[in-house]
Amino acid sequence: MRHIISILVENEAGALSRIAGLFSARGYNIETLTVAPTEDASMSRMTIVTSGSEDVIEQITKQLNKLIEVVKVIDLSEAEHIERELMLIKVRAGQKEREDMKRMADIFRGRVIDVSDNTYTIELTGDTRKLDAFIQALDQGAIIETVRTGASGIGRGNRVLRV
Amino acid sequence: MDRAKTTTLTGAEIVVRCLQEEGVEYVFGYPGGAVLFIYDELFKQDKVKHVLVRHEQGAVHAADGYSRSSRKVGVALVTSGPGVTNAVTGIATAYMDSIPLVVITGQVPTQAIGLDAFQECDTVGITRPIVKHNFLVKNVADLASTIKKAFHIAATGRPGPVVVDIPKDVTQHACEFHYPDTVHMRSYNPVRKGHAGQIKKAVQLLLDAERPFVYTGGGVVLSDASVELRELVKQLGFPCTNTLMGLGAYPATDRQFLGMLGMHGTYEANMAMQHCDVLLAIGARFDDRVIGNPAHFAQNPRKIVHIDIDPSSISKRVKVDVPIVGNIPDVLEDLLKLLKGSRGKDISAWWKQIDGWRAKDCLRYDRKSPIIKPQFVLEKLYEVTRGEAFVTSDVGQHQMWAAQFYKFNEPRRWINSGGLGTMGFGLPAAMGVQLANRGATVACVTGESSIQMCLQELSTCKQYRLPIKIINLNNKYMGMVRQWQEFFHGNRYSESYMDALPDFVKLAEGYGHRGVLVDKPGDVEPVLREAFAAKNDLVFLDFITDQKENVYPMVPGGKGITEMILYEDL
Numbered sequence: 001m002r003h004i005i006s007i008l009v010e011n012e013a014g015a016l017s018r019i020a021g022l023f024s025a026r027g028y029n030i031e032t033l034t035v036a037p038t039e040d041a042s043m044s045r046m047t048i049v050t051s052g053s054e055d056v057i058e059q060i061t062k063q064l065n066k067l068i069e070v071v072k073v074i075d076l077s078e079a080e081h082i083e084r085e086l087m088l089i090k091v092r093a094g095q096k097e098r099e100d101m102k103r104m105a106d107i108f109r110g111r112v113i114d115v116s117d118n119t120y121t122i123e124l125t126g127d128t129r130k131l132d133a134f135i136q137a138l139d140q141g142a143i144i145e146t147v148r149t150g151a152s153g154i155g156r157g158n159r160v161l162r163v
Numbered sequence: 164m165d166r167a168k169t170t171t172l173t174g175a176e177i178v179v180r181c182l183q184e185e186g187v188e189y190v191f192g193y194p195g196g197a198v199l200f201i202y203d204e205l206f207k208q209d210k211v212k213h214v215l216v217r218h219e220q221g222a223v224h225a226a227d228g229y230s231r232s233s234r235k236v237g238v239a240l241v242t243s244g245p246g247v248t249n250a251v252t253g254i255a256t257a258y259m260d261s262i263p264l265v266v267i268t269g270q271v272p273t274q275a276i277g278l279d280a281f282q283e284c285d286t287v288g289i290t291r292p293i294v295k296h297n298f299l300v301k302n303v304a305d306l307a308s309t310i311k312k313a314f315h316i317a318a319t320g321r322p323g324p325v326v327v328d329i330p331k332d333v334t335q336h337a338c339e340f341h342y343p344d345t346v347h348m349r350s351y352n353p354v355r356k357g358h359a360g361q362i363k364k365a366v367q368l369l370l371d372a373e374r375p376f377v378y379t380g381g382g383v384v385l386s387d388a389s390v391e392l393r394e395l396v397k398q399l400g401f402p403c404t405n406t407l408m409g410l411g412a413y414p415a416t417d418r419q420f421l422g423m424l425g426m427h428g429t430y431e432a433n434m435a436m437q438h439c440d441v442l443l444a445i446g447a448r449f450d451d452r453v454i455g456n457p458a459h460f461a462q463n464p465r466k467i468v469h470i471d472i473d474p475s476s477i478s479k480r481v482k483v484d485v486p487i488v489g490n491i492p493d494v495l496e497d498l499l500k501l502l503k504g505s506r507g508k509d510i511s512a513w514w515k516q517i518d519g520w521r522a523k524d525c526l527r528y529d530r531k532s533p534i535i536k537p538q539f540v541l542e543k544l545y546e547v548t549r550g551e552a553f554v555t556s557d558v559g560q561h562q563m564w565a566a567q568f569y570k571f572n573e574p575r576r577w578i579n580s581g582g583l584g585t586m587g588f589g590l591p592a593a594m595g596v597q598l599a600n601r602g603a604t605v606a607c608v609t610g611e612s613s614i615q616m617c618l619q620e621l622s623t624c625k626q627y628r629l630p631i632k633i634i635n636l637n638n639k640y641m642g643m644v645r646q647w648q649e650f651f652h653g654n655r656y657s658e659s660y661m662d663a664l665p666d667f668v669k670l671a672e673g674y675g676h677r678g679v680l681v682d683k684p685g686d687v688e689p690v691l692r693e694a695f696a697a698k699n700d701l702v703f704l705d706f707i708t709d710q711k712e713n714v715y716p717m718v719p720g721g722k723g724i725t726e727m728i729l730y731e732d733l
């Protein structure tokens with residue numbers, strides 16, 4: 001089962017390697033990992049998308065909590081949450097394909113943010129499935145380059161993660 | 164209160180002042196370029212005594228043995244690069260057994276970090292997976308508070324080693340010294356009290372049990388919960404077992420004690436573990452050497468209550484019904500309060516079953532052998548020291564026999580590397596034990612292979628006059644390896660025979676100690692008596708033992724705990 005785990009961690013050198021090291025040492029998998037400081041610069045927030053049985057996920061959260069620099073951990077996927085990922089995708093867009101490509105981006109609420117003679121760069125946000133769907137919908141030969149941030153997540157409504 | 168009075172000190176001075184503030188008696192270490200300023204400050208004072216080992220692995224094991232036998236945080240000091248890499252085995256050993264250590268490591272100057280400087284290594288990176296936490300101190304202003312945190316983190320919650328890496332220039336820079344009284348970390352607040360509702364549930368389960376069993380591990384020893392454990396087990400009248408790491412928490416000579424459990428546990432302890440209906444697990448972690456195959460263990464239905472300070476130890480290998488996270492003495496006290504006056508069910512039928520298992524006499528061995536049996540040496544060791552010695556051990560058959568045959572009635576007397584299984588641990592650990600317990604009887608049970616892994620520390624023992632008694636069970640084989648090869652690899656003794664062994668008697672003498680070779684069963688006891696009577700001498704006793712002796716019972720790797728190979732099966 002796919003889980004999305006949010007972590008508040010002290011913004012200290014080495015904290016990221018501790019967390020990444022924990023995952024590799026214990027054989028947990030990381031699908032995506034994002035990290036950036038929060039409004040409180042002394043803390044970073046990390047979102048890790050992982051997968052595993054309930055037992056494995058329980059161990060992951062316990063092991064994360066055990067790390068000295070980890071302030072708080074929640075499994076966002078335990079309840080209602082919102083998830084977003086940003087993708088920048090460079091596609092072939094010569095005279096012939098331009099219109100189609102623009103239409104496709106519009107359907108997925110993407111924006112063309114850079115244009116050259118024969119390429120478009122499209123910015124697209126959404127949950128992971130939406131980004132996957134967009135890639136699927138394109139003619140595979142048209143894709144030149146993609147870059148994705150990995151998912152960030154936040155709880156819905158009153159569900160918050162803060163100290 | 165001279166809090167307002169601040170003094171300006173160099174980093175090196177701060178390190179030593181912090182150690183003094185922490186009441187550190189001994190630092191086990193080895194000098195080198197990166198720590199020279201710290202050594203210079205150690206030289207100028209005499210509150211903190213430095214013990215010069217002969218190899219950094221020995222320093223960390225000695226600090227570890229010191230800690231295990233004294234309840235205090237052990238401290239080691241090593242230089243950068245090779246000093247650190249030599250210390251790694253010691254740190255990993257302490258980590259696996261949750262031993263509180265502060266290891267101070269020198270580092271190349273901050274400007275040189277990352278430039279492949281002479282004797283540079285990424286200490287924080289190398290030690291990260293084998294420490295509870297580690298720090299690189301880049302600014303002298305952070306030094307005192309970091310050392311304070313290091314001691315705090317090492318000793319609280321589930322204890323463990325903490326590394327403080329200090330670049331050389333930081334030891335030269337100066338700043339105002341202030342040692343904080345307390346530590347506040349928003350990300351680290353270990354619990355103490357167990358959840359009241361869970362404790363209530365546990366009490367109900369215990370009182371309703373028909374085939375109860377108490378299984379305790381190193382956590383009871385580390386949290387000093389032995390008194391509470393004894394009270395609980397006595398009040399309930401339940402049978403009890405200890406893991407290899409937990410020996411001594413419950414008195415081995417008590418009738419309610421079934422011996423150690425696990426891969427080389429007793430028949431009765433392993434049978435009771437499998438067949439109980441309510442299991443109270445305390446400060447133990449159901450590891451592979453204890454319950455073997457978890458699927459086999461799960462075949463018998465039972466309710467499990469698990470008390471541990473570390474939530475990640477609960478439901479890791481075995482699903483638990485009533486988890487209680489908390490400091491063991493606190494939780495046991497709460498349990499005892501709730502139990503006041505109440506009696507459990509009549510469990511005499513269960514005891515009868517257990518006595519049946521006991522009757523197997525699973526630790527039997529050939530007492531008429533003309534060759535010295537290792538078990539016999541350990542029985543005599545127990546008798547001669549009246550069960551009061553601190554016993555350290557190395558790793559192998561001798562370790563298992565010591566655990567089986569030396570009846571520990573007190574905690575912190577049995578000192579071994581259970582988690583990592585580090586050969587070479589025994590002798591340096593014994594040094595730490597002897598320094599923490601001057602005047603006490605300390606024996607190091609070892610094998611001819613293990614002892615050679617930290618043999619150089621015989622020299623340290625001479626320098627500090629540590630009258631350790633070395634009990635070398637010399638079977639000329641890496642016995643435990645040989646046993647596995649006999650059982651599971653068709654008697655192909657690949658590289659497990661030690662040819663060209665040294666003359667241990669001469670070797671001991673070379674280091675300025677006494678050595679005695681013992682090769683007749685009749686000599687075992689008198690030689691032991693004589694050796695232990697020599698209060699001021701290290702005596703190296705080289706017992707020539709039966710090369711083919713095996714440790715029984717044995718649960719083969721991956722098997723269920725009742726699938727034991729017994730002496731009588733052969």
Ligand SMILES: Cc1ncc(C[n+]2csc(CCOP(=O)(O)OP(=O)(O)O)c2C)c(N)n1
Binds near residue numbers: 561636
């Ligand atoms: C550092 C290290 N290397 C290898 C091993 C694997 N090992 C476990 S027991 C053992 C043999 C120990 O032989 P000895 O010290 O003679 O003790 P005996 O089993 O004969 O009592 C070995 C090699 C280990 N535990 N530690």
